[in-house]
Amino acid sequence: MATYQELLAQKAELEKQIENARKQEIADAIAQIRSLMAQYGLTLADLGSKVGGKSSSTKGSKVAPKYRNKETGETWTGRGRQPKWVEQALASGKTLEDLAI
Known part of the structure; x- marks a missing residue:
């Protein structure tokens, strides 16, 4: 049976592997998205993205008096x-x- 220290070392190694796998999958997803955007000529605006974290265009707009x-x-x-x-x-x-x- 493994000791406590050995199990902690295994856990640390697994956490490193998990993080590396996560980073690789994110990189692959971003590459796929960029490829599709280039293929179809899409921009962030086409996706409805708020670049720069700006609020909606209607917020703060004037409303006509009734x-x-x-x-x-x-x-x-x-x-x-x-x-x-x-x-x-x-x-x-x-x-x-x-x-x-």
Whole structure:
């Protein structure tokens, strides 16, 4: 029967083999992907990849306002918490349709 130290040495050797096999398989997969991309003329953009980790193109974009306060000209897109002027108008009996642009 193998000693504890021998088993630890075997474990370390197996872990090295596992890591080497993993690296080789990843390299083979990357080579295959590059080959297919070259064969079909694909780019990262074609794959829908976000190069550089940029956020989506719609994040932070402006939304057209849907509601307007006719007295002050203030607007609201209908997203997020209602502004006080909308809350006050609704409390006074108006509807969102009355405030619609």
